[in-house]
Amino acid sequence: MSISAVAAALAVSVAGFQLASVAPIVSQRSQLSRAMPATMGMDITELIEDAKAKRLAHLEEQALQSLTVAVEQFDKVVFPNAMIVGDCVITHLLGKIGALESGKAKVMVVDTYHLFDETMPFLADVEKKYNFQAEVFGPVGLPSARNLSPETFADFDKKYGANLWKEDIEQYDKVCKVEPFQRGLKTLGADIMINGRRRDHGAERAYIDIAEIAPIGGGMAKLNPLAYWTLEDCFDYAAANGVPLHPSVERGYPSQGDAKDTVPVPDPDGLSGVEGEAGSVKWVNGVWTGDKSIWLDYASERRGRFVNLVNKDGSKKTECGIHVAGAEKTFDRDLWDSSDKVATLGSPDEVKELKASGKEAIVVVYAPWCQFCQAMEDEYAKLADATGLPVYKFRGDEEREFVSAEMNTQSFPTINKITPDGAAVKYESEDRSVEAMAAFAQAELVEA
Numbered sequence: 001m002s003i004s005a006v007a008a009a010l011a012v013s014v015a016g017f018q019l020a021s022v023a024p025i026v027s028q029r030s031q032l033s034r035a036m037p038a039t040m041g042m043d044i045t046e047l048i049e050d051a052k053a054k055r056l057a058h059l060e061e062q063a064l065q066s067l068t069v070a071v072e073q074f075d076k077v078v079f080p081n082a083m084i085v086g087d088c089v090i091t092h093l094l095g096k097i098g099a100l101e102s103g104k105a106k107v108m109v110v111d112t113y114h115l116f117d118e119t120m121p122f123l124a125d126v127e128k129k130y131n132f133q134a135e136v137f138g139p140v141g142l143p144s145a146r147n148l149s150p151e152t153f154a155d156f157d158k159k160y161g162a163n164l165w166k167e168d169i170e171q172y173d174k175v176c177k178v179e180p181f182q183r184g185l186k187t188l189g190a191d192i193m194i195n196g197r198r199r200d201h202g203a204e205r206a207y208i209d210i211a212e213i214a215p216i217g218g219g220m221a222k223l224n225p226l227a228y229w230t231l232e233d234c235f236d237y238a239a240a241n242g243v244p245l246h247p248s249v250e251r252g253y254p255s256q257g258d259a260k261d262t263v264p265v266p267d268p269d270g271l272s273g274v275e276g277e278a279g280s281v282k283w284v285n286g287v288w289t290g291d292k293s294i295w296l297d298y299a300s301e302r303r304g305r306f307v308n309l310v311n312k313d314g315s316k317k318t319e320c321g322i323h324v325a326g327a328e329k330t331f332d333r334d335l336w337d338s339s340d341k342v343a344t345l346g347s348p349d350e351v352k353e354l355k356a357s358g359k360e361a362i363v364v365v366y367a368p369w370c371q372f373c374q375a376m377e378d379e380y381a382k383l384a385d386a387t388g389l390p391v392y393k394f395r396g397d398e399e400r401e402f403v404s405a406e407m408n409t410q411s412f413p414t415i416n417k418i419t420p421d422g423a424a425v426k427y428e429s430e431d432r433s434v435e436a437m438a439a440f441a442q443a444e445l446v447e448a
Contacts, residue, residue, distance in 0.1 A: 056237050063093050063225040066210050070192050070223050071097065071104040078190035080108045080181060081134065083119060083126070083246050084256050085234045085301075086196030086226050091126060092243045093225065094194075100132035105194070108184045111138040111146075112176040113156045114165070114258040118247045120146045126244060137184040139175050140369060141398060159397060165260060168411060171370060179369050185220075192221040200230045202299025232296045239286030252279035254295040257305045265294060265304040272304040335368050335377050336393055341384040345394040348402045354392065355406075355422040361390045362441055363407065363416050363424070367397035370412040376432040380415075386438040417441055 042050065067090075070077050079094065081087045091100070091107070099105035109123060124146070127133060138144030142155055156162075165172035185193065197205050210227045226234065231254070238245055246256045252264030263269075266276030274294055281290035295301065336342040345351050345363065354361060364380055366373040384391040396403040396412060403409035407416055408426040415427035415437065427440050 052236065056233065056240060059226075059229055059233055060093070060237065062210070062228070063090075064097060066223055066225045067093055067099065067105075067194070068097055070194060071099045074192040074221070076189040076191045077105040077194065078108050078185060078188045078192070079105055079194040080110065080184070082110070082196075082256065083122060084196065085231065085238065085245055085249070085254075086198060086229070088126075088243050088245050089229075089234050089237055090194060090196055090225060091130060092238075092241060095130040095132075100130045103132070106188050107132060107134040108188060109134045109136045110177055110180045110184065111136050111144045112180075112258055113138060113142070113153065114176065114260050116246075116248055116256060116259045116262075119256065122244075122246055129244065135184065135188060137180040137187070139180060140183075144180075158400060161400060165258075171411070174369055174371055190220060192223055194223045194225065196226055197224050198226050198229055198231070200298055201301060230296070231301045232292075235283060235296075245283070250282055250284045252282045253304060254281075254300075255302045255305050257302075261306055263304045265300075267304070274303070334395075335366060335373055336381060339381045341381050341391060343390065343392050345392050348399055348406070351394055351402075351406065355418055355424065358420050358422075359390070359418070360420060361392055361418045362387070362437075363392045363394055363418060365394050365396035365403045365407050365409045365412065365414040365416070367395065367412045369397075372432075373413045376413060379432055379434045379437070382434040383437055383441070386434050387441045389441060415440075 077099070079087075079090065081091060094100050094105050094107075100107065111120070123134060136144045136146065139156065139160060141159055143152075145152055160175055161167070164175065197208055199206055199208060208224050208227050210224055212222045212224070229237075237243065246253075248256055252266075253262065254265050256262065263271050264278040265272040266274035266280060267278050268275070281288075281292060281294050283289075283292075336344075345354065351363070354363070362383060364373075364376075368374075380391070383389075394403070394407070396407070396409050396414070400409075403414070407424050408414055413432075415432075416424040417427070417440065418424055427437065429436060429440070
């Protein structure tokens with residue numbers, strides 16, 4: 001498509017951040033539609049189709065304009081792509097302005113190790129079509145391979161536990177989604193992030209603008225090129241422009257998350273909020289089957305996501321944590337890395353040596369990505385002074401079998417008192433104030 005500059009300039013200012021004025025992009029369709037005189041003999045059907053075409057032309061122009069701002073005004077443009085419908089549209093638009101083939105925009109994919117079986121093969125097809133290579137990030141310590149072999153799952157289960165998402169969904173999100181997402185943005189040095197959030201998603205997305213500032217360091221920009229689109233617009237645009245969509249839309253899934261907690265809409269058990277035959281609503285090669293309003297109603301796109309998942313406060317889960325305020329803030333250091341009060345046990349053998357020493361001690365089994373471990377960092381560092389006991393840390397997420405067998409650990413953090421006879425006595429309370437932990441340690445001292 002030839003790109004022509006027009007006299008008007010784009011100026012977007014959000015929270016004090018201004019995108020510099022640039023000449024907007026006008027699609028060929030938009031140029032043609034503006035050049036044509038009004039058709040007086042147009043019937044109602046033609047009127048509707050003409051209105052839809054003009055709407056899509058305007059939305060495309062607006063989105064292309066904003067994406068062009070991003071690739072021309074920023075050095076490190078990153079697009080986290082989940083391969084949902086809107087993300088597929090953005091991929092096509094980035095391809096249209098040459099940003100993918102040139103490498104001016106980097107595509108980032110988070111591999112949760114729980115994706116649909118079709119997701120990684122679909123990514124490969126998209127990469128081939130638009131001539132780019134995505135950067136894939138997965139849970140720490142795993143290779144993020146693009147195949148979903150049994151060995152890949154075994155690696156995850158050994159390191160993090162097969163039932164992590166059932167035991168603690170917030171920890172699962174942290175390990176499999178938020179931390180890889182953060183690490184990806186940092187690794188790629190993102191100064192602007194493109195994403196597919198839209199106002200019609202509802203809830204916390206209902207009033208987003210096409211550009212905004214995220215609370216990170218000096219301010220990383222967010223670009224929402226589809227902010228003013230609807231889900232129907234995305235499907236209509238895909239149909240009109242040959243945009244490949246995730247294969248699961250042909251099986252009745254309006255949105256693509258983790259396979260473990262995503263169901264078609266409707267579904268036989270009504271878990272999505274709509275009971276009905278799976279696949280009775282679907283989109284195949286640009287043609288709808290069934291009542292498309294079930295998918296397209298306001299805030300309905302993700303109704304098949306996060307099924308049976310609840311937050312710790314009992315509320316229904318609606319976000320995985322990636323697109324909430326502050327999610328871009330990274331945590332990339334070890335805990336107690338500068339404390340002279342907390343000693344490191346570097347291996348299972350060192351833990352065994354401590355248990356066999358006949359000395360009393362306190363040991364926390366932790367994972368640096370764990371939000372509850374992070375929250376107790378300051379209080380635990382005070383424990384040595386409060387008890388007079390030596391205080392240790394042992395990273396357990398890399399030695400799950402060992403800490404399960406030897407240190408009473410099923411989740412993080414787990415605090416143990418090591419007694420003179422080598423026993424590990426678990427601290428059962430979730431009160432991790434220094435006073436509560438010290439009382440536990442001293443009570444055990446008295447009993448011993």
